[in-house]
Amino acid sequence: MIAFEDVSHDYGGGRLFGDVSIKLEQGSFHFLTGPSGAGKSTFLKLCYGELTPSAGKVLVMNKDLQGLSRNDLAGMRQRIGVVHQDCQFLDHLSVEQNVALPLSATGRSVPDSDVADLLSWVGLASHAEALPPTLSGGERQRAALARAVISAPNMLLADEPTGNLDWDMSQRLMSLMIELNRMGTAILIATHDLQLIRFAKSQINARVLRIARRKLQVAGADL
């Protein structure tokens, strides 16, 4: 799915991480942890081409992201679902329309029932007609997750998708992601919630990546 080859990144200042070589296979499930400011969001942005690495290569579905045209990059993103850390929406469209956007903005048809099912799974059925600015922090995160998975992507990248959610709802979303993973979707979740990682590991074979001291480490079973 996604392969990093000797990737380093810095934002002009100090280096965030260096010499990262890792493969996220199809159908795999990864967590990404590390202290605040370690570079988790940066890692995710490298995965879907919002950033290009300072050094090294990022391959998505066997294509070098740096060689892709803007159009090809857009086509590639249609197969990757992303939950940003700051969930942004089109504020003038309803939650429903926002969730359907990955399909409607790329000319694909939008099955109404799918949108409704998904919204009720994340507990937003009663907010389908609401505008995003009226949502609560947790509701935004849930809507963002729904939007990321509506197009049945091959890969899901989620950046702190449960940061504003209570434990019950976090479990519920995690179950949804586990279900998707069982159906073949590769999943990468950046989170600092160890309880959530433990919950997932109890149900599925997940690996934990950790960014610390400018290195990406694959954590053992020590969690």
Next chain:
Amino acid sequence: MIAFEDVSHDYGGGRLFGDVSIKLEQGSFHFLTGPSGAGKSTFLKLCYGELTPSAGKVLVMNKDLQGLSRNDLAGMRQRIGVVHQDCQFLDHLSVEQNVALPLSATGRSVPDSDVADLLSWVGLASHAEALPPTLSGGERQRAALARAVISAPNMLLADEPTGNLDWDMSQRLMSLMIELNRMGTAILIATHDLQLIRFAKSQINARVLRIARRKLQVAGADL
């Protein structure tokens, strides 16, 4: 400090909570919990006058918020520190200048050493010159907390201040708030992180409010 008298609120649709009467005394420490979408952020917004309640009265420092002019409201806000759930900054000013804003924007002097001390306490000393859009999610929350406490407010309202932070950093910020509380600042924190509440309760006398089933309840020692 803050008193709710028979307060109800709804956003035109269904009622969020009703008949809330509660007093947050000077020097008190409260947590506010409840499921996502219960109305925690709404409750906080009522406290500092961003919203006016649908019914009932909110008194801040013995003054009815509804009777205040825009100028008096601004003056009142200078004595209340707020950490919003979505931390917003002036994107063209440095982190340092943003943290100093509550003083500089109200014509008060800004002791440089205070800003530097505070920034290094929340772990942002190396980001003092950075612009807010380049901050990570957790760094934004820490900067927002620093901004909320720089003016030594009489009251601190924090909405999920640790949603994007790892446990170490969460503890560190909580210690800062406990310290402020010991010096007399009333504190109200909305959070869903039960571990954090437990950590605080082990060090200080904190009460837990819970919004559930359209009611505000004062939780017992059952956490």
Next chain:
Amino acid sequence: MSAGASISRLVVPRRGQSVWLIVLSAGAMAFLAVFALALAVSAAQLAQTWSAALSQTATVRLSAPPEEIDEQTAIVLEVLRTTPGIASAEQIAPEEQAELLEAWLGPDLPLDALPLPRLIEVTETPEGPDRQGLRLRLSAEAPGAVFDDHTRWRRPLAEAAGRLRAVALVSLVLIGGVTSAIIALAASAALASNGQVIRVLRLVGARDRFIARAFVRQISLRAGLGALVGTALALGALAAIPQAGGDVHLLSGFGFSGAGWALPALIPPLAMILAWLASMTTAFQVLRGVT
């Protein structure tokens, strides 16, 4: 495809001040453009009127002893007839000449008894004759003939009209340029203030073409709408200006006349095309800048 087209109309927020800014500035510019156009058209018409009234006529005055005058008149008429650039030459009838002189001499003068010079009215073709050559030929063949082409009256008037027309045309070009610049800037303001819209659309895999189309469509429609309203208002204002009465011939009325009223109808589509070009260029430029 139809879903794609309809969603492209949806994705750009309908409201927003910068959108109204486009409508208003396009409208204002169209309004001013109509006035400048009217000025240009009027100036051109004025120049033509003045040319027709003054530049294409001349007079030949012939003085000669009474016994030679008829012969010389014939010679002069022949010379004029064979000169290229002269449309017609006609002797002014004595009665008409008397009328012209009355202003100076009064009605009581016994004009018939006077050895009055003959006056020949000459109408030039638009190109006009070679005046220097004509003068030489006349002085050779009929020494008493004097060619007067009213130069000293014509030149300043023609120059003034030309200058007025130039000012109007320069204003038109200016207005066009300023309109494009304002619309381009408003487009880029609209795009910049919708950074979130662009980021979200990028995130869900929308192509640049789709994003640009949505913005460009909205911006050029608004510009066209604004220009339409501005033009209509300006035409209304023009029609309301009182026109000069029928007896004014030296300076015609300000505004359009006849088919000229169709000219400003070009302004709204032109504004739309300008807006389309400006916003298209800006959109792709902005899009290349946002990751």
Next chain:
Amino acid sequence: MSAGASISRLVVPRRGQSVWLIVLSAGAMAFLAVFALALAVSAAQLAQTWSAALSQTATVRLSAPPEEIDEQTAIVLEVLRTTPGIASAEQIAPEEQAELLEAWLGPDLPLDALPLPRLIEVTETPEGPDRQGLRLRLSAEAPGAVFDDHTRWRRPLAEAAGRLRAVALVSLVLIGGVTSAIIALAASAALASNGQVIRVLRLVGARDRFIARAFVRQISLRAGLGALVGTALALGALAAIPQAGGDVHLLSGFGFSGAGWALPALIPPLAMILAWLASMTTAFQVLRGVT
């Protein structure tokens, strides 16, 4: 207080397209305003030139039997001298009269032998005489005298100049109105697109006055800057337009002359004041809307 003043300059983002939009539209409008002002000034000057050349002169033509002519001339001159609204009246010398007639009659005519009517040149005061009354008195006291005030030449020219001036003034007013509207809209776009700035400032307890002042200061400075540049460019363009030569007197050159060049210097401060008023109004209106 000094910290407050300096921070109020800081809190509004310097960049942003809507800020440039203000600079550009103020500049463009100033540019057009200078041209409209030049048109108005030129038209006014034109009208004055034409008035001076045509409207304040008249001619009295007097035909009478040779033995009465001197007496009647004296009577006419006396009548004119006692008519209010007449500045001076002078008989045209016979030589001058002969020169005028030469154009029509040729140099060979024995003018001295002819009973030519007397021509009296009359200069009117700016108010002018009561023409109807003057005609009645003349026909009563000197039946052979005819008063000709060149009305048929004067009216269309004066009307044309007046209309041109009216168009220029209307354009000026329009440009002023459009400028204010665009600046108000740009101000509200600037404020709306800075919703986050306003929310943050509110959150930290900044007063409305502080927030408004920061925006208003920036917007009116930009508008003033834009108007200054636009005015300077327009004056440069005007100075580059070739002026008419000295022998043209019926239509003077387009543009300003002498102290007139100081007139457009009023445009930039005026634009700043307009911008200040427009943005002040808009700022408080927007601030009342944002919680």
